[in-house]
Amino acid sequence: MANILFYTALILIWSMLLYHMFLMQGGYRHFATFEKVIPKWEKNMVDLPKVNVFIPAHNEEVVIRQTLEAMKRLYYPKELLEIVVINDNSSDCTGEIAAEYAAKYPFIRVIDTEPPNKGKGKSSALNEALRQTDGEVIVVYDADNTPEKMSVWYLVMGLLNDEQAAAIVGKFRVVNAKETWLTRFINIETITFQWMAQAGRWYWFGVTTIPGTNFAIRRSVVEELGGWDVKALAEDTELTIRVYEKGYHIRFFPKAITWEQEPETLNVWWKQRTRWARGNQYVVLKFLSQIKTLKRKSIIFDLFYFFFTYFLFFFGVILSNSLFIINLFYDLNLSIGNVALVLWGLAFLLFIAEVMIALSIETTEMNTSNFFHVIAMYFTYSQMWIILVIYSLYLEMKRVLFKQEVTWYKTERFDNKKK
Known part of the structure; x- marks a missing residue:
């Protein structure tokens, strides 16, 4: 029985590793070709x-000023552009800083959320802005984002x-x-695992x-x-499923680039990623139960x-880690022997290869320092994800069983200017 397990x-581990290598190849090909359409599209x-442009903002005074500085530089006709800061409770x-910019720039506007959307999280804030605006196209940025000058232009270009x-x-x-x-x-x-995998999924499957x-x-x-679904912690993934179900598709166009702040402490990372994992688990369980009707x-x-x-x-x-540890203290009669060590070694090398292929497309990222960080990442950061997903699943199961209300966690920001 132990051998079968x-x-x-x-098989589960290697299926995912090989699939991600497949995505990396597609992502690399997409990177090499996606700009060819731009001259034609420009016409x-x-x-x-x-x-x-919707910017949901709850207690974002640390970052909102630099975000709005980036927004005012966006390349798009200002008479057709409205930057909407959604001051959510x-x-x-945050509200005062946003109001300061709104007073200087007529294309910047501040909306204060109102009941029932007030203080309920990102989805509710976006729904409030949706109710109070009338633009044909909605662009969403988090409050810590500093998009590059041409970002909105390229996003609209894709839609047109x-x-x-x-x-x-x-x-x-x-x-x-x-x-x-x-x-x-x-x-x-x-x-590696977000935008390159995204590019690979678009290149191979159009998803x-x-x-x-x-x-x-x-x-x-x-x-x-x-x-937006106010019950979804991963409102983006949930929206994706409903968009496809309506018969549309979603295009990946990496010419539009934004820069965002990421957690600098383990505590903030843990809370943010737990929300992500729970959100995606919610989406999976929500739509798998409807799979026959999709x-x-x-x-x-x-x-x-x-x-x-x-x-x-x-x-x-x-499962594999548990069996390996148990076998150290109690003989499970595993017949796989040294083959397991070889497979683990190959999995590690495949992980390194996948990541380095992804990093090679960014000229500033293919360096010796990142190579050693990738090695360390395999034994630390990647293993942390295992514990996090287990914890997230536990919380999500508890929420469903006890019918608990979804609580939105806003990621803490850091003031890098003070460092």
Whole structure:
């Protein structure tokens, strides 16, 4: 029995590793070709839509000023651009700082959330802004984001040149990557397992997941869907599934770039990633229960990917590690012997290869320091994710069983200017 369990665990682990290598190859190919359409697309940038940029903000005084500095530099006709800071029940100076910019720049506006959306989290804040604005295109940025000058232009360009796209997704980079050992790991994770994997999924399958920031979506689609789901901690993933179910697709266009702040302490990282994991687990359980009625095959594929990632893959890792540790103290008669060590060694090398392929596309990231950080990441950061996913699943199961209300956690920001 122990041998069967061990082989099952290895199959689960290697399936995910090989799949991610497949995605890395697709992502690399997408990176090499995606800019070729830009000269043709530029010609259609004549009849531009009005754009509302939504920035949900709850106690963001540490970062909101630099965010608005970036927003005022955006390349887009100002008469067609409205930057909307959604001041969601802030108890600090967020509202005052935003109001200061609104007084100077007519294209910047502040909205204070009202009941029933007040203080309920990001989805509720976005729904409030949706109710009070009228732009044809909605762009969403988190309050710690500093998008590059052309970001909104490229997001709108994607929508104008792809009529079937409900949304266009850009990529994001880590602005504080060199602050701590943790932000270095997150920077590597972001490039490899978020935007490169995103590019690979788009290249091979035409599937993209809406992130929490740096994306544009048609207002008509959001209204058709009834806004954002206030019960979803991962409102972006949940919205993605509903967009595909309505018959639209989502395009990944990494020419639109934003820079965002990442957690610099383990405590903040743990709370943020727990919310992410719980949010994705909620989405998987919500839509897998409706799988017989889902119309789009691409959605089913995506759901199984998230199910594999947040359930089966981590189950395989936990199972293999548990059997290995138990076998040290009690002979389980595992027949796999030295083959297990070889497979573990190959898995480690494959992990290194995948990450270095991803880092190679960013000229500043392919260096000796990151190589050693990738090695350390395998034995530390990656293992932390295992514990986190178990904890998140426990919280999500408890929420369902005891019908607890969803509590939104706002990621703590850091003032890097003081360092």
